[in-house]
Amino acid sequence: MILKTNNLCKQYQHKDGLVDALNHVSFEVNEGDFVTITGASGSGKTTLLLSLAGLIHATSGEIRIKDFDVVNASDRKLSDFRRKHIGFVMQSFALIPYLTAIENVMLPLAISKFKKEQKYQKALALLKLVDLENRKNHLPSELSAGQQQRVAIARALVNSPTLILADEPTGNLDPSLSTDILNLLKKINKEEKITILMVTHSPLAAEFGNRKINLHNGCIN
Amino acid sequence: MNIRKLVWLEFKQHKSQLISGLLAITLGIAVIVGIRSISVVSEKAVAVNLDNLGANILVLPQASNVDNYYAADIDAPTMPEEYVDRIVSSNLEGVDNLSPKLTRRVKVGTENVVLTGILPKNEITSKPMWQQSGLLGNDLKASCAPSNAVNQSNGYEDEKLQRKVIDSLGADECLLGSTISRKLKLVDGSSVIILGETFKVSRVLNETGTVDDDRIFIHLHKAQELLKIPNQVSAIEIMGCCNAISDGLLSKLRNVLPDTRITTIGQIVATQIQTNKMMNKVSLIFLIIIIFVGGISIGNFMWANINERRKEIGMLRMIGFNKATIYQMILAKAFVLGIIGGIIGYILGTAAGVWLGPELAGLPVQPIPSLILISLCISIGVSLLGSILPAYLAGRIDPFKNMQEV
Known part of the structure; x- marks a missing residue:
């Protein structure tokens, strides 16, 4: 088991009162799983993903990733943990516009102790993996949406993470590009043995996982 | 990256x-x-210009009156001439030139004149200690002034400066201030009897507009002999660097010569500050x-x-x-x-x-x-x-x- 949540709750303060975004969510993920988290808008799936990464603090409950206590960790420890163990793939790609593809991929290594050449070779290998080696010196604006997402996936892999958290990775892509990206994630999951948790509200995308978690009003269905 | x-x-x-x-x-x-x-x-x-105004520190015996800076040495009590050596050996920064003086009012003919004994440059440079200090051996210049390029006044147009760089003054020679020379009707080369001794007028100084115009300058040691005040001076004029004065030169001098009064031209220092x-x-x-x-x-x-x-x-x-x-x-x-x-x-x-x-x-x-x-x-x-x-x-x-x- 790589990830475990136990009675995870998250409440937001709203002017009309408290809102339960997550309500006693408990589940486990095993190493090598490709879990898709589905649910309607407002069901709490993004809140769950953010909580798992320690990007928002859970109101109560427990999250453990590889025995690391996410809920009670300090900001600094959480940052270190994310850098070493979690890769992120976002709907909007979140690439830095003034960095080339290979520089974007190397970004998480900026504060690592790898040598310059090692960083470069690592990033280049990942660009090869996502079939963008020939675009390594292109800026994001010079790449298509699908290519940008593949650069983002390469960046998520550069620290050899234990877990990839993907938030609607195909949300900005047309259906054929979506399939490419989902296939790429599937390939990474199978070949690199990296556990993936993917939030989506696309039933098609949800089929790519080997396990589904459906959220409804902050509870697991 | x-x-x-x-x-x-x-x-x-x-x-x-x-x-x-x-x-x-x-x-x-x-x-x-x-x-x-x-x-x-x-x-x-500003520092160069102020320094070029002339001596701006006066060392006087403790009991002196310092109401008038330029006339404070007249009839003042005396102090040992050896004090000059003390100042020189203290190696204080900002002391540019020293001029010991002995001044008394005397009668020359029917006129009351101010007689001042000064040391000419050739005697100053002959003192080994003073040579070592480098204070007075060379041409007078405002050495404390930060830049010689800025110092345009080494021509000694100022009469007070001229007096301090008098190369030699024989025991039987004197210099006359412009006013007293007119009063006594004396010119360059004339003779004058002072305290029973005859002096040849070496030069009549240009008008300065100060009390110096009424003075007769003779050799310090001759003055000490005539006035019967051996090895004593009534004042030591110092050309102090204005910056150094601002930085506390006076108090340092007071430490060297605790039983004296040390004064300066207040306006000069004040202007500099x-x-x-x-x-x-x-x-x-x-x-x-x-x-x-x-x-x-x-x-x-x-x-x-x-x-x-x-x-x-x-x-x-x-x-x-x-x-x-x-x-x-x-x-x-x-x-x-x-x-x-x-x-x-x-x-x-x-x-x-x-x-x-x-x-x-x-x-x-x-x-x-x-x-x-x-x-x-x-x-x-x-x-x-x-x-x-x-x-x-x-x-x-x-x-x-x-x-x-x-």
């Missing part, structure tokens, strides 16, 4: 923003450097302005830049950059801004000083290399200071902003 490269690439990306961010700090530094370049030359010129203070105040005012305006300007630029990069910073936080790394990135940028602002400000300020110096101060202004360090320190300091709050706020940006687009 490392933090330095990331900061550099971001810099290159926002070159135009950089110019507006740098404007206030660069101009501020330029103004400080410009003022300082001119004021340093101006202070030197006032000039220095005014220049320093102007620089200080600009320094305060630059700290406020430059700091606010840099802070504003940084905050605008951070706001524009909120998603980018949020993403960096998300992939594992901790707060300290974000602070480091922002402050590294501020540091580079400070360096650029300091260098450009120094160049602009120096150019303005060199160009405007002759117009404003009537003096040629040279670049002052040491100001580059001060410029850099101020510029980097202001830039870092102005960026502290934006850096702190950047560290607080929510890392999950990029993921809230569902």
